[in-house]
Amino acid sequence: xxxxxxxxxxxxxxxxxxxxxxxxxxxxxxxxxxxxxxxxxxxxxxxxxxxxxxxxxxxxxxxxxxxxxxxxxxxxxxxxxxxxxxxxxxxxxxxxxxxxxxxxxxxxxxxxxxxxxxxxxxxxxxxxxxxxxxx
Numbered sequence: 001x002x003x004x005x006x007x008x009x010x011x012x013x014x015x016x017x018x019x020x021x022x023x024x025x026x027x028x029x030x031x032x033x034x035x036x037x038x039x040x041x042x043x044x045x046x047x048x049x050x051x052x053x054x055x056x057x058x059x060x061x062x063x064x065x066x067x068x069x070x071x072x073x074x075x076x077x078x079x080x081x082x083x084x085x086x087x088x089x090x091x092x093x094x095x096x097x098x099x100x101x102x103x104x105x106x107x108x109x110x111x112x113x114x115x116x117x118x119x120x121x122x123x124x125x126x127x128x129x130x131x132x133x134x135x
Contacts, residue, residue, distance in 0.1 A: 001027065040066060
């Protein structure tokens with residue numbers, strides 16, 4: 001759950017970085033800045049996106065990684081909770097937000113992997129259509 005006051009506060013703090021939009025998802029909220037999905041809020045905790053280029057900075061600051069339970073097992077996403085002191089310091093918050101935005105931009109720039117055909121459809125010949133030729 002995410003309180004409206006917490007969401008309003010973050011929207012105001014992050015506004016200098018661009019257009020801030022929130023979207024409810026999976027019991028929490030996703031945060032988009034200028035269309036980039038760069039943060040998750042769950043239980044009034046803010047987590048920014050990380051990747052190979054910035055994850056060490058989150059770990060060095062002892063930021064907690066976002067985890068969730070699925071089928072009785074703990075899974076983790078590459079999102080890290082901002083340090084508590086950033087919640088009271090707008091310039092520090094913006095620094096962490098820029099890291100999350102940078103990771104989102106890098107992710108967006110990666111070529112999308114092609115989806116594989118289901119094994120049941122792969123390699124099966126198509127039946128001939130009326131008229132003789134399969135298309």
